[in-house]
Amino acid sequence: xxxxxxxxxxxxxxxxxxxxxxxxxxxxxxxxxxxxxxxxxxxxxxxxxxxxxxxxxxxxxxxxxxxxxxxxxxxxxxxxxxxxxxxxxxxxxxxxxxxxxxxxxxxxxxxxxxxxxxxxxxxxxxxxxxxxxxxxxxxxxxxxxxxxxxxxxxxxxxxxxxxxxxxxxxxxxxxxxxxxxxxxxxxxxxxxxxxxxxxxxxxxxxxxxxxxxxxxxxxxxxxxxxxxxxxxxxxxxxxxxxxxxxxxxxxxxxxxxxxxxxxxxxxxxxxxxxxxxxxxxxxxxxxxxxxxxxxxxxxxxxxxxxxxxxxxxxxxxxxxxxxxxxxxxxxxxxxxxxxxxxxxxxxxxxxxxxxxxxxxxxxxxxxxxxxxxxxxxxxxxxxxxxxxxxxxxxxxxxxxxxxxxxxxxxxxxxxxxxxxxxxxxxxxxxxxxxxxxxxxxxxxxxxxxxxxxxxxxxxxxxxxxxxxxxxxxxxxxxxxxxxxxxxxxxxxxxxxxxxxxxxxxxxxxxxxxxxxxxxxxxxxxxxxxxxxxxxxxxxxxxxxxxxxxxxxxxxxx
Amino acid sequence: xxxxxxxxxxxxxxxxxxxxxxxxxxxxxxxxxxxxxxxxxxxxxxxxxxxxxxxxxxxxxxxxxxxxxxxxxxxxxxxxxxxxxxxxxxxxxxxxxxxxxxxxxxxxxxxxxxxxxxxxxxxxxxxxxxxxxxxxxxxxxxxxxxxxxxxxxxxxxxxxxxxxxxxxxxxxxxxxxxxxxxxxxxxxxxxxxxxxxxxxxxxxxxxxxxxxxxxxxxxxxxxxxxxxxxxxx
Numbered sequence: 001x002x003x004x005x006x007x008x009x010x011x012x013x014x015x016x017x018x019x020x021x022x023x024x025x026x027x028x029x030x031x032x033x034x035x036x037x038x039x040x041x042x043x044x045x046x047x048x049x050x051x052x053x054x055x056x057x058x059x060x061x062x063x064x065x066x067x068x069x070x071x072x073x074x075x076x077x078x079x080x081x082x083x084x085x086x087x088x089x090x091x092x093x094x095x096x097x098x099x100x101x102x103x104x105x106x107x108x109x110x111x112x113x114x115x116x117x118x119x120x121x122x123x124x125x126x127x128x129x130x131x132x133x134x135x136x137x138x139x140x141x142x143x144x145x146x147x148x149x150x151x152x153x154x155x156x157x158x159x160x161x162x163x164x165x166x167x168x169x170x171x172x173x174x175x176x177x178x179x180x181x182x183x184x185x186x187x188x189x190x191x192x193x194x195x196x197x198x199x200x201x202x203x204x205x206x207x208x209x210x211x212x213x214x215x216x217x218x219x220x221x222x223x224x225x226x227x228x229x230x231x232x233x234x235x236x237x238x239x240x241x242x243x244x245x246x247x248x249x250x251x252x253x254x255x256x257x258x259x260x261x262x263x264x265x266x267x268x269x270x271x272x273x274x275x276x277x278x279x280x281x282x283x284x285x286x287x288x289x290x291x292x293x294x295x296x297x298x299x300x301x302x303x304x305x306x307x308x309x310x311x312x313x314x315x316x317x318x319x320x321x322x323x324x325x326x327x328x329x330x331x332x333x334x335x336x337x338x339x340x341x342x343x344x345x346x347x348x349x350x351x352x353x354x355x356x357x358x359x360x361x362x363x364x365x366x367x368x369x370x371x372x373x374x375x376x377x378x379x380x381x382x383x384x385x386x387x388x389x390x391x392x393x394x395x396x397x398x399x400x401x402x403x404x405x406x407x408x409x410x411x412x413x414x415x416x417x418x419x420x421x422x423x424x425x426x427x428x429x430x431x432x433x434x435x436x437x438x439x440x441x442x443x444x445x446x447x448x449x450x451x452x453x454x455x456x457x458x459x460x461x462x463x464x465x466x467x468x469x470x471x472x473x474x475x476x477x478x479x480x481x482x483x484x485x486x487x488x489x490x491x492x493x494x495x496x497x498x499x500x501x502x503x504x505x506x507x508x509x510x511x512x513x514x515x516x517x518x519x520x521x522x523x524x525x526x527x528x529x530x531x532x533x534x535x536x537x538x539x540x541x542x543x544x545x546x547x548x549x550x551x552x553x554x555x556x557x
Numbered sequence: 558x559x560x561x562x563x564x565x566x567x568x569x570x571x572x573x574x575x576x577x578x579x580x581x582x583x584x585x586x587x588x589x590x591x592x593x594x595x596x597x598x599x600x601x602x603x604x605x606x607x608x609x610x611x612x613x614x615x616x617x618x619x620x621x622x623x624x625x626x627x628x629x630x631x632x633x634x635x636x637x638x639x640x641x642x643x644x645x646x647x648x649x650x651x652x653x654x655x656x657x658x659x660x661x662x663x664x665x666x667x668x669x670x671x672x673x674x675x676x677x678x679x680x681x682x683x684x685x686x687x688x689x690x691x692x693x694x695x696x697x698x699x700x701x702x703x704x705x706x707x708x709x710x711x712x713x714x715x716x717x718x719x720x721x722x723x724x725x726x727x728x729x730x731x732x733x734x735x736x737x738x739x740x741x742x743x744x745x746x747x748x749x750x751x752x753x754x755x756x757x758x759x760x761x762x763x764x765x766x767x768x769x770x771x772x773x774x775x776x777x778x779x780x781x782x783x784x785x786x787x788x789x790x
Contacts, residue, residue, distance in 0.1 A: 125582035176640040206676020239635040
């Protein structure tokens with residue numbers, strides 16, 4: 001059991017003995033040495049791992065307080081990848097100490113930015129004294145900043161900013177971290193101008209990669225693509241190991257209408273860091289669009305290889321490769337790739353089953369095996385019907401398209417209608433849907449379907465909002481209860497249901513049932529879209545009526 | 558497979574160095590454990606142990622420099638700037654070197670304001686400081702002053718000792734290109750020269766508003782010994 005996460009008292013050397021530590025290094029002598037040092041510091045609970053995969057396995061099985069991970073772990077994942085996966089899957093959280101151990105210098109080491117920066121680096125060889133000093137100083141920092149992090153998780157951004165300024169007021173000790181955190185808060189609040197001004201101010205103090213990174217992202221979000229391009233280019237020029245900068249630059253170049261240049265950037269990045277799965281996947285997709293089939297095949301094959309033991313593996317690695325192979329006139333090879341995909345993804349992964357089935361139908365069509373093409377689609381549909389789980393929106397859209405193309409228009413359109421009603425504010429999805437209909441020469445019909453679907457939701461919502469405005473809170477609450485039953489995945493309906501419920505509780509007195517209902521609606525909003533624009537203000541209202549923390553939001557404790 | 562099955566000799570050299578450096582690390586850690594055990598028992602061979610430690614650290618610094626220069630040749634010299642507490646960094650460098658220096662009765666003093674923060678590549682700068690502190694084991698008599706301050710828009714980190722001082726050919730200001738003191742030839746007289754060369758490269762890679770970092774070596778200072786200073790914009 002992890003200890004650090006619930007201990008509020010400032011750390012001392014004496015405390016170290018309660019912590020659980022994971023030592024990751026491919027060199028057995030080194031693991032032994034470090035374990036010896038830790039034992040010398042009184043740590044009793046020490047586990048070790050010899051490579052990235054086994055480290056992640058250990059991290060997924062139980063919580064650790066401290067991870068000492070070598071960067072260079074041989075042929076598998078490197079230390080940065082272990083860190084990023086562990087973070088992504090929440091095996092570790094803000095309070096976990098992650099120290100990157102480096103061999104000679106970080107020069108050929110890939111750098112993470114913002115939330116993917118390890119707590120500190122330990123350069124080999126190091127002594128027990130240095131290990132102790134670094135661990136204690138990181139611990140002290142984590143505990144000092146814990147309240148700020150928790151406040152951010154609760155989306156109380158105003159209070160978090162006040163806490164940041166208070167911390168800086170107490171002394172400059174944690175200024176670096178606090179500045180970084182402040183940038184994150186500004187980003188989360190979504191005021192782009194303020195965020196940009198902040199990052200510019202920080203960059204003027206010294207061109208820190210994380211500040212330039214934040215600046216570039218913010219310029220992109222304001223649609224200033226040329227400025228953003230300039231910022232990321234400058235960042236890469238200063239430090240060519242900040243890999244996330246390449247991803248952004250490629251995305252921007254693509255948006256500027258230069259998919260060829262975007263591909264070049266991603267190829268450069270994969271050359272520096274060939275094991276990054278997601279980037280290989282991106283490169284595969286963009287190379288496919290650029291009709292550079294050779295590069296597409298190569299990078300998707302790499303993605304598949306590195307994905308074998310990774311939690312980041314995705315069915316699209318296989319299905320995109322299958323489509324590329326069809327374009328390259330190798331349909332047989334394509335089918336064998338999809339056969340592998342069936343082996344790799346568990347049967348109950350409906351999203352995967354649907355994607356693979358749809359890709360198969362494309363290949364069979366190419367091979368002129370109509371019967372099997374149709375059968376693949378129906379298998380996919382049966383999978384979705386049997387499963388209570390939500391299938392990703394893009395997969396559903398693909399499924400609808402395949403259905404319409406195979407002649408089952410009604411079923412296909414019904415899927416689109418439901419999908420749009422759950423996501424009627426999702427501009428990206430609506431654009432994709434329009435494009436889908438245009439692509440199959442049904443632009444007019446598609447537009448009508450979309451309009452009707454959106455209108456129905458708006459109407460449903462407006463009636464409830466009307467009741468709230470009239471002060472009919474009890475009526476509004478039960479109205480939205482029914483609306484939510486009808487559209488359980490719609491973010492706006494859930495948000496308004498929570499709001500009506502909270503107003504009712506405020507006015508007519510709190511009931512535990514009402515609070516439970518509110519929590520349920522808020523959780524749905526959060527799960528659908530953690531960045532939902534009205535979520536922070538809904539949470540402010542929630543804090544007025546209940547002190548009960550929302551467990552699904554907080555990861556620090 | 559493209560041309561990857563024929564290795565460049567420099568790559569072989571680098572990978573061998575990397576491996577050797579790992580062994581060196583193990584030697585260093587074993588020695589550290591030994592020193593710890595000896596100290597508990599108060600055994601008399603301590604002095605030799607520390608000399609060993611000094612030499613191991615010197616080797617380690619040499620490896621780091623060579624590997625860094627090798628990588629800088631392969632790509633550019635990437636630097637990771639961040640905002641750091643100067644006193645924390647100096648403190649860290651001193652903690653590493655303290656056992657060695659105090660074993661010879663060298664007294665280390667640190668003068669740095671707690672609120673002095675600066676933007677630099679911590680790892681590279683720590684590498685320089687660590688190596689300079691280790692050198693002090695051989696070159697100072699019994700005093701070492703480590704100080705940092707802000708001066709004319711630069712961060713100045715200074716090491717002063719009460720040893721015999723630098724020989725003339727070592728006196729330099731890296732902003733000046735010519736002259737015996739600044740020329741590259743003098744860098745190659747012994748590994749300390751190479752160390753200085755590396756320090757200059759690191760300092761120069763720190764730029765801001767058109768200004769570059771630089772290194773100065775002088776004789777004199779508060780203890781009338783050698784004075785090494787690192788200036789970062």
